[in-house]
Amino acid sequence: MSEFDFVVLGGGSAGYAAARTAHELGLSVAVVDGADELGGLCILRGCMPSKTLIQSANRALSIRRAGEFGLRAHGFEVHPEEIRDRKRELIDDFAGYRQGQLADGRFELIRGYGQYLSPTQIIVNQREGGERIIEAKTSIIATGSKVSEVPIEGLAELGYWTSDDILDTDTLPQSIIVLGGGAIALEMAHYLEGVGRDVFVIQRSDQLLSGSDRDVAKALEGALNEREKMDVFTATKIVRAESADGGLKKLVFEHKGELCEIVAEEILYALGREPATAKLDLVQANIETDRGYVKTQPDQQTSQPNIFAAGDVCGPLEVVHIAIEQGEAAAYNAARYLGKVDGRIKTMDYRLKLFGVFTEPQVAQVGMTENEAIDKGIETVVATYPFDDHGKSMTMGETHGFVKLIGDKHTGEILGGSVVGPEATELIHEIVVAMHFHAKAADLMTIPHYHPTLSEIWTYPAEDIADLVEEAK
Ligand SMILES: Cc1cc2nc3c(=O)[nH]c(=O)nc-3n(C[C@H](O)[C@H](O)[C@H](O)COP(=O)(O)OP(=O)(O)OC[C@H]3O[C@@H](n4cnc5c(N)ncnc54)[C@H](O)[C@@H]3O)c2cc1C
Numbered sequence: 001m002s003e004f005d006f007v008v009l010g011g012g013s014a015g016y017a018a019a020r021t022a023h024e025l026g027l028s029v030a031v032v033d034g035a036d037e038l039g040g041l042c043i044l045r046g047c048m049p050s051k052t053l054i055q056s057a058n059r060a061l062s063i064r065r066a067g068e069f070g071l072r073a074h075g076f077e078v079h080p081e082e083i084r085d086r087k088r089e090l091i092d093d094f095a096g097y098r099q100g101q102l103a104d105g106r107f108e109l110i111r112g113y114g115q116y117l118s119p120t121q122i123i124v125n126q127r128e129g130g131e132r133i134i135e136a137k138t139s140i141i142a143t144g145s146k147v148s149e150v151p152i153e154g155l156a157e158l159g160y161w162t163s164d165d166i167l168d169t170d171t172l173p174q175s176i177i178v179l180g181g182g183a184i185a186l187e188m189a190h191y192l193e194g195v196g197r198d199v200f201v202i203q204r205s206d207q208l209l210s211g212s213d214r215d216v217a218k219a220l221e222g223a224l225n226e227r228e229k230m231d232v233f234t235a236t237k238i239v240r241a242e243s244a245d246g247g248l249k250k251l252v253f254e255h256k257g258e259l260c261e262i263v264a265e266e267i268l269y270a271l272g273r274e275p276a277t278a279k280l281d282l283v284q285a286n287i288e289t290d291r292g293y294v295k296t297q298p299d300q301q302t303s304q305p306n307i308f309a310a311g312d313v314c315g316p317l318e319v320v321h322i323a324i325e326q327g328e329a330a331a332y333n334a335a336r337y338l339g340k341v342d343g344r345i346k347t348m349d350y351r352l353k354l355f356g357v358f359t360e361p362q363v364a365q366v367g368m369t370e371n372e373a374i375d376k377g378i379e380t381v382v383a384t385y386p387f388d389d390h391g392k393s394m395t396m397g398e399t400h401g402f403v404k405l406i407g408d409k410h411t412g413e414i415l416g417g418s419v420v421g422p423e424a425t426e427l428i429h430e431i432v433v434a435m436h437f438h439a440k441a442a443d444l445m446t447i448p449h450y451h452p453t454l455s456e457i458w459t460y461p462a463e464d465i466a467d468l469v470e471e472a473k
């Protein structure tokens, strides 16, 4: 039996960040991961492959819109196998780099799934065969997430695709029904429509992106519905899936009080992901969960003091920059628990939380949404400015959407921002920096912005907020 200061279960974004940090703090570290291929979700089947495919869709959309710009594009073809090959090449490169980092000798890499025997003992079913028991003075659960169970009558028997299938296919169906209205569903829908497929999006809530402000979600819905080959249905209730003539698949759902049917070649299931904890035997380690998520304190400690958690397995936001920050904080706090560092406990601060969706138009948010501010009883002033009245976006032909700023009514400090529109996931970072320094809207208004740029659009809502704050005095 071998003993480690810190055992990392799962070598994805959260786990690798934790392992690297713990090593830098002088802890002996083992990383346990049972996947066929190392690299984690973001690199292998998440952020990076999806954004690679989306680049093909974005270029296809530019070609499809060539006529608007006085151009003629002839002989335009989509080759899914070449899109897939480009993705494979890039992902092999990213994954190879991460695999090298995991195996470079800083940690002991143990290939197998880990399971708790007690709060300090983990048994690993090794890929090479046999079991190994390791002693863990502290450990971190960073085992990520998996596609949630399918709750739809008939779908499991009929068969369906998930994002994993789209990301590695060399043939694409001509038509596809996308179930869900979260980031995965919408990014996949954007990709598929972009490369010329007929897409039907079916969302249960009465808006897309349930956590977003309604005006943001509705602007996105409007823009997606204007896409030539996309139809978005919100406020639906899925009834069942069944086979249709010609090897097609049918979805039956309720919408606006009527029973509707859509027939397509394939169905993409994107109704969410859930924490991957099944193999861990958390009960043996006294670890509590909440709706499947490992329960953590703001310092990432679980209900068992020597065990921490980070990433998708604990939430609250299943995105990569949060997984990394949580992993780093957890490793630091584990070192502190072991008496190896003596600074203050590191806790997560979600004040600058970010979310981005790489559709066309894109969506991005930082900090508080208007709904969150209302729920917290914070008095705010809110201002928006549309891209269809902004010179640079008009020259680009990118006029969907708007920017939105939320400011404290009394101080004018910027509390949050949202963008639906061109380069939203880049534009949002100006607000992240402003919020990092606790900037007021009046500051943002006066900071120089080059003309004509997309970024200068922020100065308009900033000016409105500054005026509203003055009026409120
Ligand atoms: C299609 C898609 C697109 C996405 N796009 C974005 C994006 O653009 N931006 C963004 O921020 N986020 C995006 N995400 C979310 C992001 O990928 C995740 O939030 C992030 O990768 C989670 O990292 P993690 O370390 O928690 O988990 P993972 O990277 O999943 O790592 C978990 C690891 O644990 C291992 N494991 C599981 N069980 C055990 C066990 N018992 N013992 C040992 N090892 C185990 C697994 O093999 C895996 O390697 C996307 C997700 C998807 C699916």
Ligand SMILES: NC(=O)c1ccc[n+]([C@@H]2O[C@H](COP(=O)([O-])OP(=O)(O)OC[C@H]3O[C@@H](n4cnc5c(N)ncnc54)[C@H](O)[C@@H]3O)[C@@H](O)[C@H]2O)c1
Residues within 6 Å of the ligand: 151, 179, 180, 181, 182, 183, 184, 185, 187, 202, 203, 204, 205, 208, 209, 210, 238, 270, 271, 272, 273, 317, 318, 319, 355, 356, 357, 358
């Ligand atoms: N660009 C990004 O940052 C990015 C991209 C992809 C995924 N992610 C992350 O991955 C995680 C998983 O994403 P996701 O999109 O799979 O999950 P999600 O939970 O965000 O979205 C699932 C959607 O399906 C809907 N839904 C659930 N059950 C339904 C039903 N029975 N009928 C109809 N609709 C139903 C929900 O209302 C929700 O809108 C998210 O937390 C997300 O943050 C991030």
